[in-house]
Amino acid sequence: MQLSHAVLLAGGVSKQLHPLTSAGTPKALVPVVEGEAATSKVSHWISKNYGGKMHVEVRSVTEDSSSAAAVAELKDDLQADSFIVLSGDLVSDVPLKALAASHYVTEATVTVLLKEKRISPASETKPGKAPKNVDYIGLDTQQKQLTFIAGSTPEARRQVRVPLAALQDGRLSLRTDLMDAHLYIFHKRTFFQALEARPAYESIRQDLLPYMVRQQHSRHPFSSKQDSNHQTPSPSSSQKLQQSDSLTPGSQLVDVTLSASKGTGVSGHRDMWCNAYVADKEGYCGRANTLQAYSEVNRDLTSFDLASRLLTEKPNSRFENFVHESVQLGSKATVSAGCIVAKGTVLGDRCSVKRSIIGTTCKLGNSVKIVSSIVMDDVIVEEGSHIQNSIICSGSHVQAQSSVRDCKVGPGFKLCEGSEYRDEVLSKAKVPQ
Numbered sequence: 001m002q003l004s005h006a007v008l009l010a011g012g013v014s015k016q017l018h019p020l021t022s023a024g025t026p027k028a029l030v031p032v033v034e035g036e037a038a039t040s041k042v043s044h045w046i047s048k049n050y051g052g053k054m055h056v057e058v059r060s061v062t063e064d065s066s067s068a069a070a071v072a073e074l075k076d077d078l079q080a081d082s083f084i085v086l087s088g089d090l091v092s093d094v095p096l097k098a099l100a101a102s103h104y105v106t107e108a109t110v111t112v113l114l115k116e117k118r119i120s121p122a123s124e125t126k127p128g129k130a131p132k133n134v135d136y137i138g139l140d141t142q143q144k145q146l147t148f149i150a151g152s153t154p155e156a157r158r159q160v161r162v163p164l165a166a167l168q169d170g171r172l173s174l175r176t177d178l179m180d181a182h183l184y185i186f187h188k189r190t191f192f193q194a195l196e197a198r199p200a201y202e203s204i205r206q207d208l209l210p211y212m213v214r215q216q217h218s219r220h221p222f223s224s225k226q227d228s229n230h231q232t233p234s235p236s237s238s239q240k241l242q243q244s245d246s247l248t249p250g251s252q253l254v255d256v257t258l259s260a261s262k263g264t265g266v267s268g269h270r271d272m273w274c275n276a277y278v279a280d281k282e283g284y285c286g287r288a289n290t291l292q293a294y295s296e297v298n299r300d301l302t303s304f305d306l307a308s309r310l311l312t313e314k315p316n317s318r319f320e321n322f323v324h325e326s327v328q329l330g331s332k333a334t335v336s337a338g339c340i341v342a343k344g345t346v347l348g349d350r351c352s353v354k355r356s357i358i359g360t361t362c363k364l365g366n367s368v369k370i371v372s373s374i375v376m377d378d379v380i381v382e383e384g385s386h387i388q389n390s391i392i393c394s395g396s397h398v399q400a401q402s403s404v405r406d407c408k409v410g411p412g413f414k415l416c417e418g419s420e421y422r423d424e425v426l427s428k429a430k431v432p433q
Helices: 035-049 067-072 096-106 154-158 188-197 204-215 291-301 304-310
Strands: 003-009 082-087 090-092 110-116 136-139 146-150 159-163 173-175 178-187 238-242 252-254 274-278 285-287 352-354 369-371 386-388 403-405 420-422
Touching: 003 067, 067 188, 067 204, 082 188, 090 178, 096 110, 096 178, 096 274, 110 146, 110 204, 146 159, 146 204, 146 274, 178 188, 178 204, 178 285, 188 204, 285 291, 291 304
Parallel strands: 003 082, 110 274, 352 369, 369 386, 386 403, 403 420
Antiparallel strands: 082 178, 090 285, 110 178, 136 146, 136 173, 159 238, 173 252
16 A cells, blocks of 8 residues: 555635634634635745645645535545545554554555543533534444444434444444544545445545445445435334433443344445544644633643644743743743733733734734733733633734633624723624535
């Protein structure tokens, strides 16, 4: 096998990241435009910021293309036996070499990067209710083969249907404590064979990957017959797992022998193997695909350990923060541990920054307080203003004596002097439909 190509999905309009993307910033550039405009912006960013050895080529695909269609347009460019597909919102230091080695050794059809997730308020639930915002990941007893995958859809919140064919030895570990990092290594021939068998499929994650996982248990993968496990599973062909009090965030839903299956009657296809690569606990994986997730990833990166590993410029080991040497600090201005202040920014007298990230060439006036917030590039915050637990996008202007708490402020927005903002989304642009 050879592995020399990777497809980074960097476009697409994201309603979940509004208003961060409301000024047409491509999703991959931290938080969406498509086509040639996005191509130009991404290309410019790469040429300016990337100094690695890989050859990077930015391609535009047909506007409004799905992830599957986007990769299909690149079929002739993917010359190797296998290729990588990953989302542009993924932040990770999991070594690709280890992932590729696992893919080669198992001769996998697809290798999926999985990572144990932390419990967050987004996944909180009540007893007897299904977990929110989780992936249902089915693994074999060795925790090596991906035998089932489903997202947290409204249907899954009521019940989870697992094909009996997935229980090849009568056991299945169905877990919600793993996140699908949206980084895959596909065997090229099998990927396009699956796409040809199901040309209507649009999403790699929601459609094509679950289909390929199900085909492991079929005697005739990618046949023209109806995919019965996906369409209308019957009680005889699937094990219905009703949600119960045991379904809590981070729990393993099923890790026992299911008495309903003493053999599936389907031996599966030996050439099909969906490989599950569960990253070590030391590795970092985060997806900035929602506002909350974006904030969490940024907070993670302010920690001294992660900043040392993931940032190109190392933080100050004495103060456990990163303040660029060009930053101007006024009299009695303070930057606490776990903060990042980028180049060209000016902090006025008695300015205080705690647990926050400040972008390039920002101007913070006297007595400004920034707490647990993200302030992007070229933002002006005038004297006496307080910002807490908020995201302020590039080019915004917070006038004097303003109070901003739990808000998301879009690019170029002006907040009026002396005003108080609480739990608001402030943007010049409307939420994309």
